[in-house]
Amino acid sequence: MSGRGENPVAPAIRVTDLTVAYGDKTVLWDIDLEIPKGSMVAVVGPNGAGKTTLIKSIQGLLPRVAGVISIHGKPYEKQRKEVSYVPQRGSVDWDFPTSVVDTVKMGSYGDLGWIRRPGRKEHEKALGALEKVDMLEFAQRQISQLSGGQQQRVFLARALVQSASVYLLDEPFQGVDATTEKAIVTILKELVAGGKTVLAVHHDLNTVSEYYERIAILNVGLVASGRVEDVFNSENLMKAYGGKTSFFPERKAARRAV
């Protein structure tokens, strides 16, 4: 099922000359990035590299100094409905007085537009998404009573309700246990298998090769981007992380080959 506004040849996401600054501090510098449709992409880089900033500025949440973002060949502003967002879990107040299912329903607000309230259809959809992330039994629970992994699942369910074709996730595996991580990866891989595009900020370099086909290595500038086999190597990681990295993809690959 191709989305509403897809151009079959254009990349799912194209970022051209993106530069973003907070005050006088440049956080992203002249980023050019193309994400082909139907790929699963990791964004890696040290703390403060600008990964969150990249995800946010793709969606126009931050003022850009320069740059153009297009989704399936059209400007982002016309393609909002094609993009789903899973923010960093810590970015909201989980003590907020609302239930799990109502939180998931927020994913349908965009389609509803101004003023119209969610109804039965939206409720069913939210329950469906909760079932996908294996959280159906928690539907009526207060969000303040969820564990970190459950919070992450709720956020994912909310994004699923948006039924977009491009998913942007900010550290979806942060502070979740191995079971939840596997469950989330499975869902993301299903999305990709269905022709969707997934871009996720990722911190654990050990699992990059296992989870993703493509990678973008970032540190203010874009160090490298492409297929994991081609660009996920110690040279590029050294460039991004400085001498601080002790992770060498080549060795791991060699070990696996033995």
Place this chain on the structure above:
Amino acid sequence: MLEFAVELFSDYTARTILLGAASLGVVSGVVGSYAVLRKQSLVGDVMSHAALPGIVLAFMIVGVKEQLPIFIGAALSAVLAVFVINLVTQNSRIKIDSAMGMALSVFFGLGLVLLTYVQRMPDANQAGLDKFLFGQAEALVEKDVLIIGLTGLFALLVVGLFWKEFKLLCFDPDFGGTMGFSMKSLDMLVTAVIVSAIVIGLQTVGVVLMSSMLIAPAVAARQWTGSMGSMVILAALIAAVSGVTGVALSAGFENIPTGPAVIVCVSVIAFFSVLFSPNGFFTLKFKDARSRREIKKDYVLKVLHDLALEHDDPGYAHSERLLALGSEKGFNVKKSLWALQTAGYVESVGEDNWRLTQSGIHEVKKLSPLEKGR
């Protein structure tokens, strides 16, 4: 006092005043919930204090104590304060809390200076402009209540229409932004609604205490419920009851301005809620103590069982002293044993010796911590 209250409720003027206080309560309860949910309690405080110079200036310009100009003046200077705060924080290194503190003192100070000046002017009787400091609901007339009602209706209408958008704004504005809702416009709309609540509270509660009228009911309501809808409704109810009670109280005791009387009522409810609601301080302490007692009981039961197993006889009796060994100081084994005895799980045999009963043995089997956890 009681006679007085009866008189108050049967008198037409009094009913008008009480109606005004109740409407004000409903509106500030609803609107204040948003200030609390957005963690912007301080903004309400700044805005209500900042209304003062606008009130006095409007009076100076118009020359009579006319309602509408005063409301507009109040609203304008409250909004101006917010605007100044944004301007300062966006263009300097000054943090938001310092900026708010400065805005509050500068605006309120200016207001007081102007007020003093106006009151020295010879002709005008100044018709008690100082009533706006602490509120004087007795001065409310039918026309005032009408304006309060209409402004309040506007605020409630906005909240009703943009319910889901405001929820996004409070919970996850970034996410709302990605769905194409203009968070900036919504932010302004919420500010407008808060300002209208402040404006209609000027006569009844006054600028000094108006922020408590916004914040306290919402804080109290939040303690009792986990749903935003019921929180808003409950806050409205709490504020309305406090408004009416406060006005009645202040009329009963001469010389108490209505503002403080209303706020005392709200504060009592808020205080009670924070201490005794299901998530309140004492309730949690009590629950804590109770679950600790339960766990201790289970623990003693388990120890009794484990020791008995060593003798290959689930009903083997042990001395209380043996049971107390290895457990922490202050762990009153006897208390737990008594409780278990009452439940029929253990029985005492001879002097201070205890053993499991049949139902106790049965109970131990259910004691897997995983089973209890869910």
